[in-house]
Amino acid sequence: MAGCYRNGRPDAPECAEGRKAGDLFGEDGILQELTKALAERALSAELDEHLTEERADAPPEGANQAPNRRNGRSQKTVTTDSGKVILDIPRDRNGSFDPLLIAKYQRRFPEFDTKIISMYARGMTTREIQGHIEDIYGIEASPSLISAITDAVMEEVTAWQNRPLEPCYPIVFMDAIRVKIRTDGVVLNKAVFVALAVLPDGTRDVLGLWFQANEGAKFWAKVLSDLRNRGVQDILIAVVDGLKGFPQAIEAAFPQTQVQTCIVHLLRHSMSFASYKDRKAVAAALKAVYTAVDAAAAETALAEFENSDLAAKYPAIAPSWRRTWNEVIPFLDYPPQVRRLIYTTNAIEALNSKIRRAVRSRGHFPSDEAAAKLIYLALNATSVEWKRSVREWHSVKSQFAIMFEDRFQMA
Structure with a gap:
């Protein structure tokens, strides 16, 4: 495989094929070769631009100064995230060329070998990355080569999925998104379960990803069992989106956990039954339920709605609240700053929107592992946004310390 790249281009398409996972890194690894090829091509383009600018500023004709030109190459060893790379740095005759990509005295390569993974994480397909690299750097990198580089992430994904977790989490938001994945020759609309x-x-922090063709009690039991096996001993409040069988599964795995259904999703479900002209009236009537001072007042407000003309006109709304009543009212025991945090799964909805944006261009994935790889990279690429601290957390944790006493350990 040595010499697979020559003058910034691969000698043959088979160079990217047949490589083992261990060949991705190291002195002659695929990632090192691609890094070297891309860097040298970019440096060569920089020198061309430098010489063009110098010729434009050259002294008038008749001056004794010869125009600057290329003057061979010199080798330089630089450190990348995956090891050391020996680069052939182009030189100019006058010694005035100072590359921007790697400065004269720079020995650390600026994370160039993560650019492909970054593009992949932002939803670009391997062929889109291939075209982008060729357009910018003039390098022909086959889709199989790019896939090999991103596949190197799978070992990290596996370690992340099996990492030990904290013994207690104050709040866990749980939801599922749908992703098309090929299984046994058939493309299925699988649920990817996310716990934030x-x-x-x-x-x-995202605790993990779980894949299942059909949501149900057995699947939720498997997810919660995995959390327990990885060290989770207690969850104070679990906020869910009306997932069938999930409250029962949580109760079996974590008997002390309070289950809170997402009020926003329950409202959206209620609005779907009402005509457009009645939606404001229905929303106002239901607002009296979820903004009540306590559970008794909420019960009174729901009873009033059940006896109203609106409930008679839309008979499916009130029963949908009654069916999940035990998961609707827990947040009413808390002060406003805690209520604002736990009455909706918007936090995980925002996270899921970033995942959907990354998977949208894929159509479908060839396997669960391929989907997990992209989702993991997308989470890493947007981690600064979704990992930031919860608003008003100082007030919230003080309330938790009072209400949950010994179960909640303040950081």
């Missing part, structure tokens, strides 16, 4: 936790210090 709030840590005792108010920051957030």
Whole structure:
């Protein structure tokens, strides 16, 4: 495989084929070769631009100064995230060329070998990345080569999926998105289950990803069992989006956990039954339920709605609240700053929107592993946004310390 790239281009398409996972890194790894090829091509383009600018500023004709030109190459060893790379740095005759990509005295390569993974994480397909690299750097990198580089992430994904977790999480938001994945020759619309936790210090973390063709009690039991096996002993509040069988599964795995259904999703479900002209009236009537001072007042407000003309006109709305009543009212026991945090799964909805944006261009994935790889990279690429601390957490954790006493350990 040595010499697979020559003058910035691969000698043959088979160069990217047949490589083992261990060949991705190291002195002669695929990632090192691609890094070297891209860097040298970019440096060559920089020198061309430098010489063009110098010729434009050259002294008038008749001056004794010869125009600047290329003057061979010199080798330089630089450190990348995956090891050391020996680059052939182009030189100019006058010694005035100082590359921007790698300055004269720079020995650390600026994360160039992560650019492909970054593009992949932002939803670009391997062929889109291939075209982008060829347009910018003039390098022919086959889709199989790019796939090999991104596949190197799978070991990291596996370690992340199996990492030990905290013994107690104050809040865990749980939801599922749908992703098309090929299984046994058939493309299925699988559920990718995501658990977003709030840590005792108010920051957030994704606990894992779980794939299942059909949601149900057995699947939820498997997810919660996995959390327990990885060290989770207690969850104070679990916020869910009306997932069938999930409250029962949580109760079996974590008997002390309070289950809170997402009020916003329940409202959206209610609005779907009402005609457009009645939606404001229905929303106002239901607002009296979820803004009540306590559970008794909420019960009174719901009873009033059940006896109203609106409930008679839309008979499906009130029963949908009654069916999940035990998961509707827990947040009413808390002060406003805690209510604002736990009455909706908007936090995980925002996270899921970033995942959907990354998978949208894929159509479908060849396997669960391929989907997990992209979702993991998308989470990493947007981690600064979704990991930030919860608003008003100082007030919230003080309330948690009072209400949950010994179960909640303040950070």
